[in-house]
Amino acid sequence: MTKNETRGDHQKEKMIKVARELFATQGFEATTTRKINKEAGTAEGLLYYYFPHGKHEILDTIVYRGIMSRMNQVQISFEGCQTISDLEDRLMTVFERVWQVFQDEASYQSFMITIRERMLLSDKQADWLMQVLESLVSMISAQFKTISTILPVDATQYRPLARVITSIYQKVIYDELLIRNNREMTPAIKAALRPQLQLVLGLLQTA
Incomplete structure (x- = not known):
């Protein structure tokens, strides 16, 4: 990689970082390409060199990276589970690992942008969201x-x-991050989640 390519990659990544922060705090519509260039300290027009389709292409990049990077960090294993109670504990651990992903600022911002700007998402971006849940x-x-x-x-x-368990996770995460604006894993969150898992697993045993 040449010096110019390295510098170009740095400029591109800086624009993505700045755009992600502005989209998260000010919203997509309120963020102009001029503002992105100004905050990134880049020359006017350079944004279109890296992103010919402008803000929407940057949004594509942010949504894709945010979604894929989050799921790649989550590792799941039920090895060693001997009882339904063990499984319940392991499912709590899975949730905590998913939750931990959002402690990274970039992942959190990407998530907030993806949800808040969902009406602007293309069919392709919507498919990415579904792929994350299906994964x-x-x-x-x-x-x-x-x-x-x-x-x-x-x-x-x-x-x-x-799918039922994933839906439970999704509901808790949305409630806490979007509605309550809470990123801290509190005892109250665990206390609210566990009975839901117990109910689902309990129904299996009576089926």
Whole structure:
């Protein structure tokens, strides 16, 4: 990589960082390309050199990176689970790992932008959102297969069960981050989540 390429990459990344911060604090519509260039300290027109489609292309980049980087950080394993109670504890751990992702400022900003500007998202961006949720569903479902001996349901129900659990996670995260503007994992959050998992897992045992 040449010196000019390195400098160019640095300028491009700086524009993305500045745009992400401005989109998160001021909103997409209120953020002009001129403001991005000014805050990034770049020459007028350089933004269109790196992003020919302007702000929407930057939004694409922010949404894609934010979504994919978040899910790549989450590792799930149900190895060692011997009872439904063990599974409940492991599902709490999975949630905490998902939650931890949002402690990174860039990931948090990307998430907020993605949700707040959802009406501006293209079909492609909306597909990315669905892919993230389906990726989590797939990971949980795959782990269910490793503990089939303790799950009192048929293997055909693993994915629907994983989708229900993912929906519970999603609701708690949205409530805390978007509605309450809370990024701290509090005992109250855990106390609210666990009974929901207990209910779902309890229904399995009575099925």
